[in-house]
Amino acid sequence: MLEGIIRESTGKKAVKAFRRDGYLIANIYGKGLDNVNAAFKTNEYIRSVRNKDSVAFPVKVDGKELNVVVQAYEAHPLTGELLHVDLMVAQAGVLTHFMVPVNAVGTPVGLKNKGLLNVAKPRLRVKTTIENLPSTIEINVDDLDVGDAVLIRDIADIENVTFTDDGRVSVLSMIKAK
Numbered sequence: 001m002l003e004g005i006i007r008e009s010t011g012k013k014a015v016k017a018f019r020r021d022g023y024l025i026a027n028i029y030g031k032g033l034d035n036v037n038a039a040f041k042t043n044e045y046i047r048s049v050r051n052k053d054s055v056a057f058p059v060k061v062d063g064k065e066l067n068v069v070v071q072a073y074e075a076h077p078l079t080g081e082l083l084h085v086d087l088m089v090a091q092a093g094v095l096t097h098f099m100v101p102v103n104a105v106g107t108p109v110g111l112k113n114k115g116l117l118n119v120a121k122p123r124l125r126v127k128t129t130i131e132n133l134p135s136t137i138e139i140n141v142d143d144l145d146v147g148d149a150v151l152i153r154d155i156a157d158i159e160n161v162t163f164t165d166d167g168r169v170s171v172l173s174m175i176k177a178k
Helices: 012-020 042-050
Strands: 002-006 023-029 036-041 056-061 064-075 082-089 096-105 115-119 123-128 137-140 149-151 170-176
Touching: 002 042, 012 023, 023 042, 036 042, 036 056, 042 082, 096 115, 096 170
Parallel strands: 002 056, 023 082, 096 137
Antiparallel strands: 002 036, 023 036, 056 064, 064 082, 096 123, 115 170, 149 170
């Protein structure tokens, strides 16, 4: 489990000191909850996020255990180093927006016809409760040929999950290789 500390001071000077010591600055918030200004060891945070098996993962801050979801993060434009992360508490029974990863299943026919599988949206925005949240959205791409695309409206409906993006937005497509 990822363990963090509470940041008492939120000023620029204090944030720079935390980053210099190897900490990642984080804000933890939720509906009806007080915001928590926290800091996690950067390497521990990256390790726990990469090894998670669902969208939500547990963290421990100030002795409290919270189940959180990454809502947004900020990376340095040149180095790619994480600077800041926003974590939302996953509360049971509360309808919220989540970003769910898309997983292409199968081998498209278009690969044999010199095509490339283009993933236009690696994550889809959905509105649901944490109990009904799928870990990934699996899309079968076996029948995709060059020039074909999978739109959001083509994805099978998932019970108690609503896609918030427009139905005509492309998720996956087969494009012709140059």
